[in-house]
Amino acid sequence: MAEHKNYKEQILRISGVNPLKCMRCGKCSGTCPSYDEMEYHPHQFVYMVETGDIEPLMESKSLYKCLTCFACVDRCPRNVEPAKLVEAVRLMVIRQQGQNHMKPDDIPAQVDEDTPQQLLMSALRKYSK
Amino acid sequence: MQRIGVFVCWCGTNIAGTVDVKKVAEALKDEPGVVFSADYQYMCSQAGQDMIKDAVKEHKLTGIVVCSCSPRMHETTFRKTAAAAGLNPYMVEIANIREQCSWVHKEMPIGTEKAIILGKAAVAKVNLNTPLIAGQSPVTKRALVIGGGIAGIQTALDIADAGFPVDIVEKLPTIGGKMAQLDKTFPTLDCAACILTPKMVDAGQNENIRIFSYSEIEEVGGFVGNFTVKIKKKARYVKEDICTGCGLCTEKCPQKKVPNEFNLGMDNRRAVYIPFAQAVPKVATIDPNYCTMLKTGKCGVCAKVCTAGAIDYTQKDEVFTEKYGAIVAATGYNPISMDKFDEFAYNQSRDVITSLEFERLTNAAGPTAGKLLRPSDGKHPHTIVFVQCVGSRCSHDAEKGKEYCSKICCMYTAKHAMLVRDKYPDTEVYVFYIDVRTPGKAFDEFYRRAVEEYGVHYVKGMVGKVTPEGDKLKVLASDLLADKQLKIDADLVVLAAAIEPDKSARPLATMLTASMDTNDFFTEAHPKLRPVESPTAGVFLSGTCQGPKDIPETVSQASAAAAKVIGLLCKDKLTGNPCVASSNELMCNGCSSCEKVCPYGAITYMDKEFRMPDRTTKLRRVAMVNEAVCQGCGCCTVACPSGAMDLKGFANEQIMAEVDAICK
Amino acid sequence: MQVNENFKPLIVAFCCNWCSYAGADLAGNNRLNYPAEVKIIRVPCSCRVNPMFILRAFQRGADGVIICGCHPGDCHYTSGNYFTRRRMSLLFSMLDYLGIERERTRVEWVSAAEGAKFAATMNDFVAQVTALGENKRLEDLRCKE
Numbered sequence: 021m022a023e024h025k026n027y028k029e030q031i032l033r034i035s036g037v038n039p040l041k042c043m044r045c046g047k048c049s050g051t052c053p054s055y056d057e058m059e060y061h062p063h064q065f066v067y068m069v070e071t072g073d074i075e076p077l078m079e080s081k082s083l084y085k086c087l088t089c090f091a092c093v094d095r096c097p098r099n100v101e102p103a104k105l106v107e108a109v110r111l112m113v114i115r116q117q118g119q120n121h122m123k124p125d126d127i128p129a130q131v132d133e134d135t136p137q138q139l140l141m142s143a144l145r146k147y148s149k
Numbered sequence: 150m151q152r153i154g155v156f157v158c159w160c161g162t163n164i165a166g167t168v169d170v171k172k173v174a175e176a177l178k179d180e181p182g183v184v185f186s187a188d189y190q191y192m193c194s195q196a197g198q199d200m201i202k203d204a205v206k207e208h209k210l211t212g213i214v215v216c217s218c219s220p221r222m223h224e225t226t227f228r229k230t231a232a233a234a235g236l237n238p239y240m241v242e243i244a245n246i247r248e249q250c251s252w253v254h255k256e257m258p259i260g261t262e263k264a265i266i267l268g269k270a271a272v273a274k275v276n277l278n279t280p281l282i283a284g285q286s287p288v289t290k291r292a293l294v295i296g297g298g299i300a301g302i303q304t305a306l307d308i309a310d311a312g313f314p315v316d317i318v319e320k321l322p323t324i325g326g327k328m329a330q331l332d333k334t335f336p337t338l339d340c341a342a343c344i345l346t347p348k349m350v351d352a353g354q355n356e357n358i359r360i361f362s363y364s365e366i367e368e369v370g371g372f373v374g375n376f377t378v379k380i381k382k383k384a385r386y387v388k389e390d391i392c393t394g395c396g397l398c399t400e401k402c403p404q405k406k407v408p409n410e411f412n413l414g415m416d417n418r419r420a421v422y423i424p425f426a427q428a429v430p431k432v433a434t435i436d437p438n439y440c441t442m443l444k445t446g447k448c449g450v451c452a453k454v455c456t457a458g459a460i461d462y463t464q465k466d467e468v469f470t471e472k473y474g475a476i477v478a479a480t481g482y483n484p485i486s487m488d489k490f491d492e493f494a495y496n497q498s499r500d501v502i503t504s505l506e507f508e509r510l511t512n513a514a515g516p517t518a519g520k521l522l523r524p525s526d527g528k529h530p531h532t533i534v535f536v537q538c539v540g541s542r543c544s545h546d547a548e549k550g551k552e553y554c555s556k557i558c559c560m561y562t563a564k565h566a567m568l569v570r571d572k573y574p575d576t577e578v579y580v581f582y583i584d585v586r587t588p589g590k591a592f593d594e595f596y597r598r599a600v601e602e603y604g605v606h607y608v609k610g611m612v613g614k615v616t617p618e619g620d621k622l623k624v625l626a627s628d629l630l631a632d633k634q635l636k637i638d639a640d641l642v643v644l645a646a647a648i649e650p651d652k653s654a655r656p657l658a659t660m661l662t663a664s665m666d667t668n669d670f671f672t673e674a675h676p677k678l679r680p681v682e683s684p685t686a687g688v689f690l691s692g693t694c695q696g697p698k699d700i701p702e703t704v705s706q707a708s709a710a711a712a713k714v715i716g717l718l719c720k721d722k723l724t725g726n727p728c729v730a731s732s733n734e735l736m737c738n739g740c741s742s743c744e745k746v747c748p749y750g751a752i753t754y755m756d757k758e759f760r761m762p763d764r765t766t767k768l769r770r771v772a773m774v775n776e777a778v779c780q781g782c783g784c785c786t787v788a789c790p791s792g793a794m795d796l797k798g799f800a801n802e803q804i805m806a807e808v809d810a811i812c813k
Numbered sequence: 814m815q816v817n818e819n820f821k822p823l824i825v826a827f828c829c830n831w832c833s834y835a836g837a838d839l840a841g842n843n844r845l846n847y848p849a850e851v852k853i854i855r856v857p858c859s860c861r862v863n864p865m866f867i868l869r870a871f872q873r874g875a876d877g878v879i880i881c882g883c884h885p886g887d888c889h890y891t892s893g894n895y896f897t898r899r900r901m902s903l904l905f906s907m908l909d910y911l912g913i914e915r916e917r918t919r920v921e922w923v924s925a926a927e928g929a930k931f932a933a934t935m936n937d938f939v940a941q942v943t944a945l946g947e948n949k950r951l952e953d954l955r956c957k958e
Contacts, residue, residue: 045583050627051613055634098544248841748891782890783861812873
């Protein structure tokens with residue numbers, strides 16, 4: 021249990037998200053384009069982090085179904101930023117593995133300047149598994 | 150030298166349990182000025198008060214110290230006692246030995262020691278007290294109501310019923326406000342017009358009420374009982390007293406393409422218009438932004454058809470000044486703009502509408518004559534999605550929306566959903582909610598009827614995205630209880646937009662020096678005990694300008710504000726708080742420091758002639774405090790560099806004496 | 814500095830009539846204990862507190878002075894506590910310069926509903942001043958009996 025708490029703390033620190041701000045309206049899940057692909061949906065993600073139930077999240081494929089489109093971040097009325105939590109959990113997985121998949125050569129030669137940095141990073145992690 | 154009497158209260162065991170009251174009375178006996186000292190079980194009781202009165206007579210007391218509960222509790226009681234005994238009520242000081250001593254300390258010696266010190270401080274203060282007489286000011290027996298919605302109308306009617314003249318200032322051409330736009334009202338489903346328009350007529354015909362429609366407040370001066378208000382009556386290019394309201398001009402005007410704001414732009418009106426059939430005053434108004442005659446000088450159709458000869462293209466804005474004793478703010482609300490909520494496609498599709506627009510769509514006097522038809526193609530919608538909390542309950546750091554709950558949306562959405570299912574049973578109605586909040590008389594029963602009797606689909610979840618596709622609206626939403634994402638092909642989407650105070654409220658609050666919260670709602674003098682008064686004396690609050698409210702609450706608050714106004718106007722003279730600032734003219738150097746910090750504008754400067762020792766006279770600029778305006782905060786006394794400014798009842802000397810007594 | 818085990822500091826608290834004084838009353842109503850060293854002086858608004866009063870208190874042997882007012886934005890007189898905040902930050906830095914430690918002075922916002930906060934603040938402040946010991950600076954020895 022102590023370890024779980026540690027996970028939660030780290031995730032909150034990495035993401036800078038406060039899941040207690042969530043009022044459970046479900047707008048994130050109502051807007052998520054990958055909803056049907058996911059085992060755990062964005063609103064559940066926020067709730068599970070809040071309750072410290074993080075291991076199932078780390079083991080779930082849902083983690084890599086998130087497209088990091090930021091629709092949930094953009095539309096959340098409480099400014100909770102679920103996508104940042106997803107990314108933080110992904111990072112936790114990597115830290116647990118002790119691997120870092122980022123290779124400089126993999127960065128595409130041409131990157132649209134509007135591309136969020138986070139999207140780039142997550143793409144690297146996702147496809148270099 | 151004062152002759153002070155000290156009275157130590159036991160308050161049963163409340164004080165006597167932790168404070169040795171006999172010892173306190175004994176210790177205070179020898180303080181300077183004290184000629185009498187006693188203790189009693191309940192000083193606030195009739196017997197206790199009689200004891201004080203007797204002691205005043207017997208010992209010729211000039212000052213009283215009561216060691217008892219908090220002055221917030223019984224200061225007024227003991228001041229009245231003093232007055233009854235022939236003393237100036239402000240010669241009484243309270244040493245708070247209950248709330249701030251016996252109740253927070255456990256040991257007798259400690260409590261007793263502190264009680265003695267608090268008593269000494271009070272004695273030291275009374276030694277320097279001077280009799281204070283509250284200033285009086287006359288009251289102008291006329292009230293001003295700003296805003297002519299249901300709140301303003303109700304307040305005005307109640308004040309007028311009590312026999313006082315009232316003026317309503319309304320910025321639009323007619324009174325009626327938002328309620329005039331509504332179709333039915335929850336939870337009784339009364340027709341809004343049927344219950345509002347008689348009140349509008351009453352207000353229009355009441356001889357105590359004057360309605361200044363199409364007018365705005367320009368400037369507010371003065372203070373409680375004596376406000377001076379500049380009102381601007383905008384030119385409507387129609388002579389109000391001559392126009393009969395026949396409406397011929399509004400039918401003949403060739404400029405037909407003016408968005409009709411009464412129907413929220415869903416249809417058009419002419420450049421000369423009467424907002425709606427039951428308008429009060431029923432007078433036409435020419436819209437200078439669209440009138441061809443006013444813009445180019447070529448038209449004049451309305452003047453030709455007007456049999457009464459009421460059209461006057463040369464009319465100018467008119468500014469006049471009126472005097473009032475009390476002012477009621479009833480500026481109301483507006484739905485927030487949907488511009489920032491791109492995900493609901495409000496600006497992309499005409500079939501995504503706000504709830505207020507939905508009211509017009511179902512209103513018999515609305516753009517569709519009461520038939521529920523889609524604004525885009527005029528077809529009957531078969532699937533309607535209602536979205537709750539659009540812009541309400543947002544985080545303070547979110548880019549859009551309001552932090553508060555708009556309060557009325559749950560109920561009006563239940564009403565809309567129910568009415569749709571009642572009139573058009575072939576229509577599927579979905580309501581997406583976060584919580585359904587129905588605290589109110591017969592409110593929850595109403596919502597349950599929508600679900601149980603009318604079969605409205607209530608879905609716990611939120612709509613994430615609306616996409617117009619062909620003649621459908623693709624609605625993507627979550628169903629949290631089923632843990633599903635729903636995709637609904639809707640014909641009409643109705644957004645329960647949050648409500649916000651009218652934009653005119655902020656500049657008005659500045660003019661009234663009434664305070665506002667961060668959302669631009671007026672703040673009340675006390676959130677629980679003085680909910681209809683503004684902290685600024687003489688300014689009262691009515692309706693949604695103070696916070697989101699439904700109609701019954703608005704009307705109750707409107708009547709409550711009226712009662713407060715009547716209470717004020719009934720008085721011939723207003724007795725102020727005598728603990729106000731006063732400036733010593735001989736010490737004042739005219740620097741204006743006090744004037745700058747005064748939140749009430751109570752300090753003015755005047756040139757005054759002073760006699761000099763060499764028998765010449767000299768003009769000097771000195772500060773003057775208007776005692777009726779000063780609320781006695783004392784900010785100026787600290788700002789004054791020469792020490793000329795002092796606060797009666799809390800004078801520098803008195804507080805210093807208290808400090809000395811405590812630090813002895 | 815010698816530490817006296819039995820040292821009881823003398824604390825003067827200025828409380829505004831509308832919020833903090835009512836908060837102190839509420840602490841009493843709820844029987845929330847705080848040390849008897851705190852003696853409260855009622856003022857209409859925290860902005861009524863003249864820096865002179867504070868200097869006087871230190872001169873007469875007070876060991877700490879605390880000023881309590883309404884929360885920013887909640888002042889009964891609209892803006893009084895903003896003046897307090899500015900004036901006191903100037904005064905406290907001057908007192909600091911004169912050798913009266915910052916810890917001996919404090920401005921705190923306590924609303925009428927915050928009885929618990931009032932008691933907690935006083936407990937904390939008294940402990941803080943007790944740790945500093947007796948205040949020797951500014952004290953006018955002629956005032957001592």
